[in-house]
Amino acid sequence: MGAAAPAGAAAVGLLDGAPASIALVRAVSEDPAAPRAVAVTGPAGSGKSTVLQALLRAWRAAGADVVESVPGGPAADAVIVVDDAHDLPGDELDRLRLLADSPGARIVVAFRPWPRGRALARLAAVLAASAPPLVLGALDAAGVAARAVRITGHRLGDDAVRAVAERTAGSPVLVDRLLGSGTTTGVAPAALAEQIGYAVDAEDRRVVELVTALALGAPSDSEVLVPLLGLSDTAGSGIDEVDELVQRAVAAGLCTPDGAVVPLVGEAVRTRVPPARRTELRRTLAEIELERGGSVLAVARTLRGSGATGDRAAAVFVAAAAEAARSEHPDAVRFYAEAVAAGTPPLSVAAGRAEAHLVAGDLDGALTHADAVLSATDAVEADDAVRAGSVAAAVLARRGLLARSAELYRWTAAVSGERPPAAAVPVLIGTGALEEARELLGPGGFVPGRAPTLVDGADDLTARGMLDSVQGSPTAALSGLARAAGLLESAHGAALLPDTPAALAALVAVHTGEFDVASSVLDRALRTGLGGAPARPRHRLLLGWIALLRGATGPAEDRLAAVDADAGGRPLEPRDEFLAAALQVAIARRNSDLGALMRAWTRARQAIVRHPVDLFVLQPLGELVTAATRLREESWVAPHLDEATALLDRLGRPALWAAPLHWAQLQAAVLVDDVEAARAHTAALEAAACGSRFAHAMAVAAPHWVGVLENRVDPAAVEDAARGLHAVGLSFDGGKLAGQAALRADDRRAVSALLACARALQAAGAEVRPDVGGTSAHGSAGGGASTGTSGHGDAATTDGPSAGPGRAGTGTSAGATSGGRRAGTPGVRPAPAGTGAAGRPADPGGADVAGHPAGAGGAGVPGRPTGAGGAGVGGHPAGAGGAGVAGRPAGAGAAVPTRADPNGAAARSERGGPGEGARPAVPSLLSEREREVAELVVQGRTQKEIGEALFISAKTVEHHVARIRQRLGAGSRSELLDQLRRILDER
Incomplete structure (x- = not known):
């Protein structure tokens, strides 16, 4: 037994990944004299052969003949x-x-x-009666990994193991050869291929x-293989011969048990x-x-790409293109091109090419091929x-x-002898052809006998939904359109x-204020790829538009940037x-960014020139x-506005589509103090x-703009x-109305209430960017807001009219970030009567600067009132020893607050002493409000x-x-800007 153990151990090493084989070799090693009749297949x-060699070594080690x-x-x-x-x-x-059957x-x-003839089958039956046969086959992932360790000396990653198993179909000899070749991915080495x-x-x-x-792509299907290989059997079908060849290929280790080539x-x-x-074989x-x-x-x-030409190859490519087009696969474009290269007349497949290019998102190619057909209608079939x-x-609708x-829809109807398709209804309504759309959807409007496909059902729901949007229920319109999207x-x-x-x-959802429904429908369309690649930018831009209307300019800007980036410099449709x-x-x-507005207007002018008015861009x-x-x-x-007015008149001025445009025109009238225009749009x-x-909601708010x-x-x-x-x-819009009304209010309490409402509403839909540095002197970042009034000139809010003569401007602090995005919480209640900034009592004897009252000793500085001993600097009162500097009172040993540590606690240990390894904090030269001003x-x-x-x-x-200039000692504007940039960068 002492000699058998090493032989068994060596055998196990050669049989990695084959547990049944290892078990048999170990059984022989442990009891070599035991009777044993085994079939290995x-x-x-x-x-x-590897198993047999291991068994031979085990028996010979035991001295057997x-x-x-x-x-x-x-x-x-x-x-x-x-x-x-x-x-x-x-x-x-x-x-x-006979030998196997002997005792x-x-x-x-x-x-x-x-092959397995009768003699081999009888032998196998005798052996199987003695013991179950040892059936060898493909290695699993664990077996491949074990062999990799033995052959390469190191472990392979899961991906590499999976790649080896897939390429070799688990064949032990191929696994060993591939691992031994030094590469598991890419083209097989020439020596291994040979x-x-x-x-x-x-x-x-x-x-x-x-x-x-x-190997060249034929399926393991007798209907294909029999004629391809020129086979036949006694029955004349060749099926038996195919089956025999497949079995022989599997037995030779060249094919997997299901007949696929390894x-x-x-x-x-x-x-x-x-x-x-x-x-030639592929063409056949x-x-x-x-x-x-x-x-x-x-x-x-x-x-x-093989260069195959001739009628047979061309017919194959045309058939492949049509098959790919039915599943909206982009390969259809290339197959049509190959068909033309192989000899197909271009005009005969131009209609199919146009459709394939449209599905692939190439609108230029689609229009080119479609126009080729439309320019030669006498030479093509009516269906084409x-x-x-x-x-x-x-394509033209998308443009x-x-x-x-x-x-074009009317023309296709004339050519086919039928009415225009239901898909034409949104186009007709979008251009004001309401009566034509009604007739199309009226009784008998569609030709009977057409198969009720999902697309036809969706077209019908879409058409009726659009008609409801101009003459029926907005809810019914939205329901029909949403169901149509689900069908497609x-x-x-x-x-x-x-x-x-x-x-x-x-x-429709946006025009009815159902922003959640609109977002849900668009999100689902993007997930399912509805409309293919050409529709993706439109769906994403509409999501950005929804975010904008809600006041979330940050997400809206992100959506727009993503669409522009995906365009890669190419113009959008x-x-x-x-x-x-x-x-x-x-x-x-x-964002009240005039520079950005002027740049955006340059882009808008080009878009205005390229796009006429329709119902969907109002x-x-x-x-x-x-x-x-x-x-x-x-x-x-002005010309577009005139067209829009005429379009709405043709449609009977549907409230759903007309109201938002009147609201926008009301805002424009407010900007130029045009009271008469404002009254007209209000009406x-x-x-x-x-x-x-x-x-x-807009109708209720409109008269108040006239009042402003x-x-x-x-x-x-x-x-x-x-x-x-x-x-x-x-x-x-709600926040803007409240803010502008505050500028016209006479009562201080009303001013405070309206400003609080304005801040809350304008922050409600905005992207909130928390201040990671902690809180400002009075209230949490983004959430705390202070209000007040200033007797120094007029206040201005976004896009609002100027304050009237003699009216006090109003200042607020809303925790604003740069770019006009304000953080806050909706529902902020106004400060009580007689209060000033942050709910503190106003000082009637002093000017309230930047939303904070003046202290007894002088003008109020943002952050806190001045102390009795001197002017408060940096938003904090002066200490007894001198002016308050760097956002804290003067005095030795005072803990210095920083943005990361607002309480200055990092400078002390748990016992109140200096913290280990603590570095001096950088003092803040500006208050929170001053930093906001400095950023802008x-x-x-x-x-x-x-x-x-x-x-x-x-003011x-x-x-x-x-x-700020006085505190920093800046002698010029350029010096002031340099210092502010340095301070802001240090933050």
Whole structure:
């Protein structure tokens, strides 16, 4: 037994990943004299010979007499080990069967699973009666990993193990060879490919042909393989011969049990097939698939780029293109191009190419090929003309040319002899052709007998939803459009529509104030890929528009930046560009950034020129109207505004679509103090108030804007109207109304209440960016807000009219961040009567500067009142020993607060002494409010713009800048800017 153990251990090392084989070898090593008759079966390369060699070593180590061939006579005490029994003649197999059936026999016979004649089957039956056969096959991941350690000396990562297992199909011999080649990924080394090629060539010629066909993409299907290989059997079908060849290939280790070629074997075979033979075989294979009506995609992909020409190759590519187009696969574009290169007349596939390019998002290519058909209608079939016309109509709609799109839908109907499709209804309504849309959806409007596909159902829901949006219930419209979007999630064809139901549903939802519904529909459309690549920018821009209307300019800006980045410098389609330009303008206007607004307006002017007016751009148009009024560029939008008015008149002025445009025009009238225009739009809004709760909220708020212009303010009613706007998602508009009304209010308590409301509402939808440094002197960052008034000049808020003569400007502190994004919490209650900043009592005897009262000793400095001993510097009172500096009272040993440690506690240990390793904190030269002002000064904002961004007056900003300059000792503006940049960078 002492000699058997080492032999068994060595055998185990050679059989890594084969536990059953290891168990057999160990059993022989532990009891070599025991009778044992075992069959070992498995395909070539599965390790049969390795098992036999391990058994031989174990028996020989025990001193047994071992015979490795079929004995010619009796062999009573000998151990018989025979490999490749499937190659033995019948008489020798019968002799082995008799030996295996004798008492006390020790015999092991290995053979492949095929061929298996009667003699081998009888032998296997006798061996199996003695003990279960040892069946060898593919290694699992653990077996591959174990062999990798033995062969390479180190462990492979999970991905590498998986790659080896997939390429070799777990074949032990291929695993060992691939691991031994020094590479597990990429092209197989030439030596390994040649080695595998020799093994393939050693098989029967018909097996080699089968493996070659499988390696070049043929399916393991007798309907394909029989004609491809030219096979036939006694029945004439060739199926039995195919089955036999597949079994032989599996037994040879070249194919997996399901008949697929082992990937590594396929790689080696493909490198050895001459190019001409490879092309011819693939072409023949494609023709067979084409004739039997099967899928030609896989074969056509292998034929692509081969240079194959002629009618047969062209027909294959056309069929592959059509098959890919049915599943909206982008390969359809390339297949059509290959078909033309192979000899297909370009005009015969131009309609299909147009559709394929549209699905792939190439609108230019789609329009080019569609126009080729439309320019030669006499030379094409009517179906191709209709198909090309529908593609062109969809493309032109996406480019904002709805009128031309409607004409094309009418033309396709005339060519086909039917009415225009339901997909034309949104286009007709979008251009004001309401009666035509009604007729199309009326009784008998559609030709009976058409299959009720998902796309047709979605088209019908979309059409009726759009009609409801102008003459029915907004809820019904939104419901129909949302259901249409849901139907198309599991269907193909959305890419061929002029607009997606998701986008239309979002537009209707936005016009009714249902922002959550709009966001949900668009998010789902993006997740499911509704409408394909061409619809993605539109869906993302609409999400940005929703964020903007809610007051969240940060997320809106992020959405816009992502769309522009994905475009990679290429221009967006006109429809998308119009929305993107309006979004950029709106963000800049809400951030009170005049420089950014002027840059955005340059982009907007180009978008305005390229995109005519339709129903679906009225809200972005309204934003451009307001911006143009502010920039005194009204002439750029006047023609579009006239077209919009005419369009709404043709549609009967539907409240859902008209109200937001009147609201935008009201805002423009407010900017220029045009009371008459404001009254006219107010009247229009009141007339549309019953259209939706969105329109009702605007109708309630509109008269208060007229009151602001006429210096008539009802504080309680204004606040209710502002909160009504917030309730339908217009938080920014509500905050602006409350802020402007505060400038016209006479009562200090009303001013405070309206300003608190303004701050709360404008912060409600905004992106909150917490101040990681802690809190300001009075209140938490972003949440605490102080209010007050200044008798020094007028205050200004975003886009509002100037305060009237003699009125006190109003300053507020809202924890604003740079760029006009304000942090805060909706629902902030106004300060009690008689209070000033942060709820502290106002000092009637002193000027309230920047929202804080003056102290008894002098003017109030932001942060706290001045102390009796001297002017408070940096927002804190002076200490007894001198002026307060660096945001803390003067005095030895005082803990210094920093942004990371507001309480100065880091400088002390738990016992109250200096903390270990503590470094002196950098003192803050500016208060929180002064830092906010400084950030905007460095950005180049004017005093008026800073006041608008921070809800303080321009005069208050001037005071802040003067104090900052004095404190820093800056002698010039450039020196002041240099010092402020350094201070802000140190933060």
